[in-house]
Amino acid sequence: MESLGELLKGWPQASSIHEQAERKMSELMQDPLVERLLAKHPELDAATVRLNLNRVYQYVTEYRNCTNCPGLDQCPNDFEGHYTLLSVETAGPNVQLNDRKVSCKKFIAKRNEEQIRSRVRSFYVDEKVLQGGYSSDEILNKDAERLKAVGQVLRYTMKTKEQGLQTEGLYLTGSFGTGKTFLMGYMLHELAKAGYSGVIVYMPDFVEDLKAMLHEPGKLKETVDLMKETDLLIFDDIGAENLNPWVRDHVLGSILNYRMNRKPTFYTSNYDLDALEMHFSFTNKDGDERHKGERLMNRVRPYVEIVHVTGSNKRERM
Structure with a gap:
């Protein structure tokens, strides 16, 4: 899957990297998936999202890929049969956005079937x-x-x-x-x-x-x-x-x-x-x-x- 950095490099050179990032930031903040994440975690501010822009981009992109799944053998995500899930941790005034890879239902079903056959x-x-x-x-x-x-x-x-x-x-x-x-x-x-x-x-x-x-x-x-x-x-x-x-x-x-x-x-x-x-x-x-x-x-x-x-x-x- 194309990373956010690769995406930004492919945009017209007339725009600065900063402008490109701001534009992408604006698009991501308006995405329904990100809006739900922010509503669930009001402690998550724009500054934290900006610091983790690549994680958020991957989260949104892989969620869309899974929504329109082409099948496990054609999975477009970084790791076949897995998607990125975000979690928020708060320690005092510090808010941290973490990501982890989660197995999708089709991958779990395939793994279970392989275990059965074994x-x-x-x-x-x-x-x-x-x-x-x-x-x-x-x-x-x-x-x-x-x-x-x-x-x-x-x-x-x-x-x-x-x-x-x-x-x-x-x-x-x-x-x-x-x-x-x-x-x-x-x-x-x-x-x-x-x-x-x-x-x-x-x-x-x-x-x-x-x-x-x-x-x-x-x-x-x-x-x-x-x-x-x-x-x-x-x-x-x-x-x-x-x-x-x-x-x-x-x-x-x-x-x-x-x-x-x-x-x-x-x-x-x-x-x-x-x-x-x-x-x-x-x-x-x-x-x-x-x-x-x-x-x-x-x-x-x-x-x-x-x-x-x-x-x-x-x-x-x-």
Whole structure:
């Protein structure tokens, strides 16, 4: 933003700097914003304003910029998303005019949104799921057929906000494209605003990446520890992955064993719980191992509320 000194230098040279300053002083004193400041602080006289002419000019100019805000990314003020605020201090006969930079509402909103997003990590899940600007009205009105499921997710979200982190999660089951991931993204976003951390993992891609991490033990431990410790963990599209015994028993088993009775785990799946158990019971390497599938499901089944998500396939409309 152009300073008062730069403005005065650009005026016609026929006028002296003193005349230019007097003219600008007169204009500023008649500005409604300055008039309100003087009315609020009668101890503030013209001499003090004159000594702080640059501060007053910046105060008025940035206020006008904010009134006609072109958007945060085009903010014309000295510091993006901030404006100058004046305050008056009186110490005996001395009156002092001070200025400070204040964050505007748009800057605060952006910072809050960045803090919310920083609490949520995603692995192989489309970032749009987490940055869609959710609203409860939107998820209620998007498909009337899934209204019951939406109600369950909303009630769970509100319960967590009111009572704190639960030990039981949700298991969203339903056909392709009914919005299971969308509903979990909404819950994550809402609870991130309440201060909770979250991780959402797209299982088919994650399992393939885990196999590559066998040669990176440090990265593997960091990833597993993150999933153990996060407040909210979502396994998205579980059952669609190509399992091997190591992933099932040593990775998933370890994560779920740590989290049960501590922190909630959530799932979206095209399978119901019985079908998921069958999926866990068979691997391409070792074939049918029913007892190992049952063991893993004992870390899932008792710790979830089942949510049946019905409705039309949203992806077919795209």
